[in-house]
Amino acid sequence: MKDTLNIGQPVIEAKGLNLVFQTGDGPVHALRDVNLTIGKGEFVSFIGPSGCGKTTFLRCIAALEHPAGVTLTVNGMTPDQARQSRAYGYVFQAAGLYPWRTIAGNVKLPLEIMGFSKADQEARVRKVLELVELSGFGAKYPWQLSGGMQQRASIARALAFDADILLMDEPFGALDEIVRDRLNEELLKLWARTGKTIGFVTHSIPEAVYLSTKIVVMSPRPGRITDIIDSPLPRERPLDIRDSKAFIDIAHRVREGLRAGHGDD
């Protein structure tokens, strides 16, 4: 099983990535010397306390932040080029659905912008709404749905144009644990079905360990990577895998990594 985890072309490569924000209190080192390679089809979680740069790193991949000097490639291109070639779908912390559009209309929005044909738009919307189990809700408005359903709709929106990379910034952070468990399970199934490369930001240790093939532990001031853990867990993961010895060992190592990162401030 293990050899299926680490194969795959490198999709995202960061070499000595630095990002400094100029603020009123002087420069803030958001990211320092970040080296990371993400292979095709991997599920990579970024975990760490707030301010460790995990969201910022994801935003760099998405070309929403622009570090000086190109030390980051996505599909072999600069992040800006990758964005223009629609290389990734991005799921934010909040669903961010536009309230004047129905759920189907929201999912369709990126397709309209990217110029898909009308017939193709309809077909894709139907397919991804089915994928996130929102088939009957296309005509509803976002505010008529629960938070969990809204977040599922926003995942459908990110999947609609079928990019190979899915970037998710704490997508389930605002949801309660029961909904979160279910969505985690669904996300794993979706990942298995589509074979996408997923970058996933979280600050929940069980979530990171349960979902990932690779866990990147980060720490703040300056934001940096303190540990990279390749998970030995199989791809097929029932929820009760969380009681297994292997799972608890990885969770322990993540916790140690987080503690070590905190030790030096």
Added chain:
Amino acid sequence: MIWLVGAVGFWLAAWAVNAQIAASPLGQRRGGRVLVAALFGVTVLVLWEGLVRGFAVSPVILPGPSIIGPKIAGNLGTLWADFVQTVVKGALSGFAIGAVAAFVTAIAIDRSPFLQKGLLPIGNFVSALPIVGLAPVLVMWFGFDWQSKAAVVVVMVFFPLLVNMVAGLQATDRLSRDLMATWSASYWQALFKLRLPAAMPFVFNGLKIAATLALIGAIVAEFFGSPIVGMGFRISTEVGRLGLDMVWAEIAVAALAGSALYGVIALIESWVTFWHPSQRK
């Protein structure tokens, strides 16, 4: 005395009936609510008439509805001509021109920070000019007919519309804009698919404020020169002749026109911004 007692008696009786209707199941329905409002309106008219007669108020100070009503009915032709001249030609055309101008300027300001620094202060400056000073000048420029009134209206409505439009275009949150960026949307795509819809609640606030301003502007501008038709012209000449009943007739028409204009805009608003928390049903 009999008028005073009668008016107050009618008031109390209508009050009691309205309280009954409001408390009954009928009051929850649309018909019931219309009935309550209509009864309230009738009560105001009856009370007005009773007080004017009871205290023997001179018709020059305040004519009763029994004088104003027949005056309106007897001068429908004149009132209609005045309405067309002032409201349709002056106020509405000025309102439309001002709205389009504000829209175009708001987009220009949004595209260019240089214009943001330059145009907003100029708009602010123009709106601070006193209308009674500006109106005669614009009458000199654009002639006595409705064109000069429309020009006054444009000046009055432009700034509140512009300020609301500019604020509306800045009303999107970072998340919504980031989404557009992740899809590599162009400026115009983001404008039409995100920022204009998000700006609509602001735009309609501006339109509602501007609607009442437009009417005031068109009427007042006629005080400074107009052909022998128009609501402002009629009011200023009838005051000179102590024809206060005609003045009140024009006031009634202006009030109706203003309320109708506001109502139409509010109705369109509830269709366009149905998604806004203040409009959700």
